[in-house]
Every structure is written in structure tokens, then in C-alpha cells.
Amino acid sequence: MNTQPELRLAEQGSKQRLRLWLRLLAVTRKIEAELRERMRTEFDSTLPRFDVMAALSRHDQGLRMSALSGVLRVSNGNVTGIVDRLAEDGLVMRVPVAGDRRATLVRLTARGAEVFARQAAEHEAWIDAMLAELSPEEARSYAARLRTLAQKLDDKGAME
Amino acid sequence: MNTQPELRLAEQGSKQRLRLWLRLLAVTRKIEAELRERMRTEFDSTLPRFDVMAALSRHDQGLRMSALSGVLRVSNGNVTGIVDRLAEDGLVMRVPVAGDRRATLVRLTARGAEVFARQAAEHEAWIDAMLAELSPEEARSYAARLRTLAQKLDDKGAME
């Protein structure tokens, strides 16, 4: 056996990358499950709602529905439902766009901004505790590596 | 300002960890989106179905519903639905457990095993291509780091 060492090596790389992906997925799911649980028990809310509010909090002037779904990388129809429910609760508002009656701007209400600020502070503390194992320097370095990886993935996607 | 340097430093660590989490989430979602798209177009299937079949493929003798949901870290009721649909398609089968009429064993059918083998090979190739940026050694080292992190997270969860 092992008459084709270059093939064996390629296989090895493939297996290592697959293993990495499975671990990445496991850790991400674990953290998400924990965050979801806490959002539910502490704030009677959900992660998707938090994600939408987080995106809006970075844009005082509001975001169009399409921009929102672009930022969050979820489908248009998905955002519609979440924004509907947030609006019912008075946390976000839909504002018409002057000069384009197709579009809507979504913004946090004053109460929404208040509620989000409280949740964001806790959220950051939860993450900090869960990733306490990693030093700030280690976190910085992994984040940087992931950034270049994400960039490469986006480049590939753009070619289609 | 900066009269409390120890606080500033703690804040820094917290911000770095939060940034890392957001990148982790972004990369994971990007890869998942790509895998889902390919599962759909190439195999007319979904990621959750693939995940269930992958778990079953590692257990020739089959898995109980509860073991399956434990391995996949999803809720019991969730697995029920996915297994229902896989069973309709003749890819998995429910087998009664001798001596315990509450439990069910789920196993891949012969056709299910065949179908999964094809999908798994492609799946591994997709991952390999998406993570080609990472050398096998780099992948191995990150996977190891994630493993210890996952372990720590599990330990914390076990304390509740």
C-alpha cells in the first residue's frame, strides 16, 4: 500500500479540514444554544430578534429590509417576520423612504434602543465568560485569521 | 481618563472575545449556507437530513431517538420530524427495541447507506475546497484548540 503518497497526503488534509469544520460547528452550536437559553430566560427574547436589533443599533438612521437581510445573511422573507414581531412589541418601527415607495427603513424605537443596550451588555458578558479560556491576544489572533478566511470565502462566492 | 487600567484591560479582553465570536458565527453561517445550497441543488436534500444520516452511518446497529438527538445536540421533537421524512423516503428505518417498548432504534436502510456514502464524499470535498486556505497542520491545530474549548464549555454546562 501507499504507492501514491501524494494522494495519501491530500486525503490527510481533507480529513483534517473536515474535522476542523465539525468542531467549529459543534462549538458554534454550543455557544448559540447557551445564548438562546439565556435570551429566553433573562429577557424573554430570541437570538434572531437580538441579531436584528444589534444590526439596527449600528445604524441610527435605520436600514432597509434588504440591507438588513444582507447584513444578517438571512433571506428577505425571514427578516419580514422578525421585524413584524419586533414592531408589534414597539421595539422597532418602519419608516417610509422618501422618493422610493417600494422601500422601507427599519429603525430601533427609543424603547428598542434602551432594551437593546441592556441586552447587549449582558450578551457581551456571557460571551466573555464562555470564551474566558482564550486570552485577549489569542482571541485577537483567531479573529484575524477568521477574517481572512471569511474574505476568501466571500471572494469565491462572488465568482458565481 | 484611564484612571482604572485594570478595568480598561478587562474591557479589551471582552471586546476581543466578542469580536471573535461574531467572526466565528459569520464564517460558520457562510459555510453552512454554501453546504445547504449544494445539498439542495446536488442531492435535493438538506443539511439536517445529512447530519442525521451521518450520525447513523457511524452506528451500524442503529441509534435510539434520544441518543440521536443527544449526538446532534438538537431537541427530541426535532429529530422525530427529520426521521419521519427520511423514513418516508426509505433512507432510514425504525426498529423496535427488544425489551423496551418505549424506545425505537433508527438505522440507515441499505439504500440510505448507499445514498449517504455518495453525499459524504462530496461533502468532504466541498469542505476541503472551502478551507483550502488552511494547511492541514493549521487545521489540525485549530481543531485541537476548539476541542479543549468545547470541553470547557461542556464542563460548565454540566455544573447547572
Added chain:
DNA sequence: GTAATTTATTTCAAACTTAAAACATTTAGG
């Protein structure tokens, strides 16, 4: 200017997901 195309969003059907309730069965304690 009107028709065709593009853009922005919502609606829809199907699947996935969760937590909690319901159900069935088994195990343990008196």
C-alpha cells in the same frame, strides 16, 4: 410615453427548531 426589466418587499409552502405538554412504558418503593 409605454412596455420590458429590474429592484424592494411581502407572501407562501415546506421544513426546521425549540420548549413544554402529553403519552406510553418501565422501574422503584412501600
Added chain:
DNA sequence: CCTAAATGTTTTAAGTTTGAAATAAATTAC
């Protein structure tokens, strides 16, 4: 035994998610 607690699974209600179809409005091309 027989009842209470524990275990294994499904059902249910609500929300999330997708991709595709529908709707509406704006833009482009005759």
C-alpha cells in the same frame, strides 16, 4: 401488587428559516 417517579418518544404551539412566487414601484429601452 400497585402506585409514584423516571424514562423514551411524539405531539403541539410558536417562531425561524429557506427558496420561490407574487406584488408593487422604479428604471430602462424603445
